Amino acid sequence: MAEKIDIHGVMIDNVTMDEALSRVLKMLDGKTPNKIYTPNSEIIMQACRDKSLMDILNSAELTIPDGAGVILASKILGRPLKQKVSGIDLVRKIFESTKNRAISFFILGGKPGVPEKASINIFSEFPKAKIAGFHHGYFKDSEVPDIINKINESKAEILLVGLGAPKQEKWIYNYADKLNSKVIMGIGGSIDVFAGTASLAPEFIRKAGFEWLYRLVRQPSRYKRMMDLPRFMILTLKTRYFKKKVH
Numbered sequence: 159m160a161e162k163i164d165i166h167g168v169m170i171d172n173v174t175m176d177e178a179l180s181r182v183l184k185m186l187d188g189k190t191p192n193k194i195y196t197p198n199s200e201i202i203m204q205a206c207r208d209k210s211l212m213d214i215l216n217s218a219e220l221t222i223p224d225g226a227g228v229i230l231a232s233k234i235l236g237r238p239l240k241q242k243v244s245g246i247d248l249v250r251k252i253f254e255s256t257k258n259r260a261i262s263f264f265i266l267g268g269k270p271g272v273p274e275k276a277s278i279n280i281f282s283e284f285p286k287a288k289i290a291g292f293h294h295g296y297f298k299d300s301e302v303p304d305i306i307n308k309i310n311e312s313k314a315e316i317l318l319v320g321l322g323a324p325k326q327e328k329w330i331y332n333y334a335d336k337l338n339s340k341v342i343m344g345i346g347g348s349i350d351v352f353a354g355t356a357s358l359a360p361e362f363i364r365k366a367g368f369e370w371l372y373r374l375v376r377q378p379s380r381y382k383r384m385m386d387l388p389r390f391m392i393l394t395l396k397t398r399y400f401k402k403k404v405h
């Protein structure tokens with residue numbers, strides 16, 4: 159088990175990408191279900207305001223640091239995380255690992271038509287990634303039992319849930335016990351990226367830690383929730399220098 163690093167109450171696994179991948183592959187041979195969350199600084203700020211979300215994040219079997227802000231905060235707080243392990247990069251690694259072992263997936267989320275497109279693209283790039291089923295993410299609560307049956311009937315080993323944060327974290331927490339997949343992972347907007355309906359920031363921008371700026375320019379409507387980024391850094395600096403509480 160990796161040590162956990164406390165970032166404002168959210169316990170993040172201190173893992174490298176390779177360690178995260180080997181944890182996921184081990185989960186496929188173990189007990190069901192294992193929940194994986196990928197908090198970035200925005201979600202951590204939401205969890206600071208919503209105790210139930212904090213508890214949900216901390217109930218996961220694996221919590222990876224998704225974003226340069228979380229890594230920077232860990233350094234400022236004096237407990238550096240080893241590496242940024244973003245959700246979409248981990249999902250890619252899992253798809254790549256199907257070269258050695260076929261794995262079945264169910265994709266839940268995105269607008270109608272989007273998970274289908276994502277499935278086709280994933281299958282053409284990773285032929286041994288078996289897409290056992292998919293469903294869009296705009297459904298009513300009354301449809302959830304049917305969706306759960308569809309997922310269980312598909313026998314997918316890994317369920318990828320992209321309903322946006324914190325909806326997907328809450329959905330996974332509420333229904334994990336009814337699901338038979340070994341791994342259930344919240345993946346935000348990654349389904350759009352695999353479908354080709356959204357694009358990731360270029361690698362040099364991601365490496366420089368400016369993905370947030372790229373997203374802001376492309377989706378200015380996100381500016382309100384992105385105000386959580388400066389709030390996150392201010393909270394980090396206050397915790398480090400004024401609360402004398404080094405996590």
Ligand code: UDP
Pocket residue numbers: 266267268269294295296320321322323324325345346347348349350
């Ligand atoms: N989404 C969904 N159902 C919903 C709300 C959102 O399937 O009720 C999908 C949306 O289509 C997108 C993904 O969730 O593919 C991520 O949405 P957003 O960018 O708002 O969330 P983030 O990952 O940035 O938190």
